[in-house]
Amino acid sequence: MSNWQTFLSPYMQAVEEIKVKLKGLREQYQMSSQHTPIEFVTGRVKPVTSILDKAQRKDIPLDEIDTKMQDIAGIRIVCQFVSDIDTIVELMRTRQDFEVLEERDYIKEKKESGYRSFHMVVSYPVHTIDGRKDVLTEIQVRTLAMNFWATIEHSLNYKYSGEIPEDIKHRLQRAAEAAFQLDEEMSKIKGEVREAQRIYMQNRESEGPNT
Ligand SMILES: Nc1nc2c(ncn2[C@@H]2O[C@H](COP(=O)(O)OP(=O)(O)OP(=O)(O)O)[C@@H](O)[C@H]2O)c(=O)[nH]1
Numbered sequence: 001m002s003n004w005q006t007f008l009s010p011y012m013q014a015v016e017e018i019k020v021k022l023k024g025l026r027e028q029y030q031m032s033s034q035h036t037p038i039e040f041v042t043g044r045v046k047p048v049t050s051i052l053d054k055a056q057r058k059d060i061p062l063d064e065i066d067t068k069m070q071d072i073a074g075i076r077i078v079c080q081f082v083s084d085i086d087t088i089v090e091l092m093r094t095r096q097d098f099e100v101l102e103e104r105d106y107i108k109e110k111k112e113s114g115y116r117s118f119h120m121v122v123s124y125p126v127h128t129i130d131g132r133k134d135v136l137t138e139i140q141v142r143t144l145a146m147n148f149w150a151t152i153e154h155s156l157n158y159k160y161s162g163e164i165p166e167d168i169k170h171r172l173q174r175a176a177e178a179a180f181q182l183d184e185e186m187s188k189i190k191g192e193v194r195e196a197q198r199i200y201m202q203n204r205e206s207e208g209p210n211t
Pocket residue numbers: 071104111113114115119149150151153154
């Protein structure tokens with residue numbers, strides 16, 4: 001690849017645009033005093049070293065990464081409750097500004113590591129000075145508990161270069177089970193939690209801006 005900056009520019013644009021749109025959705029939910037299914041949104045363009053590693057690992061020729069590597073542009077939507085994930089997935093499916101190409105439900109079927117999340121691969125049109133470019137973007141949707149687990153596991157994978165020792169792997173699988181139980185328990189008191197958050201937001205609004 002002769003110029004990574006030029007190649008990655010539409011991916012950066014896609015990530016920034018989608019983040020703005022999702023943050024807008026979150027604000028609309030907040031303004032309408034409805035429970036927001038979006039707790040926070042993050043996004044990143046895959047680091048070049050990680051693109052090169054993955055291309056080598058998956059045998060993807062560098063001149064084919066724009067069609068074969070689905071996560072160069074990545075968005076992550078983090079929610080409070082598992083049911084919020086269904087709401088978001090439905091919202092994404094009905095959008096007119098991008099096309100959903102693939103869905104992978106690692107919540108129904110968790111990965112061997114214990115990883116749980118809902119993944120969507122979308123084709124997002126970016127308008128550049130050279131015309132329209134459709135950019136593959138991976139959208140990961142997960143709860144706070146799933147995100148906590150995945151973040152910790154990702155750093156351990158990094159530390160051990162993908163070869164996490166067996167005993168730690170088992171502990172991580174148990175931790176994934178505990179995160180699953182936490183999501184289950186929180187789902188059961190969802191009504192209570194939402195009511196408390198609604199009262200809190202109402203009181204904050206009536207108190208006016210902080211001085
Ligand atoms: N922490 C963590 N993240 C994972 C795990 N599995 C998948 N992910 C995340 O999900 C992304 C895509 O995973 P998959 O849907 O399995 O995609 P894939 O191309 O089949 O596999 P990868 O080579 O892992 O990208 C990865 O790049 C990670 O960001 C896991 O076991 N642990």
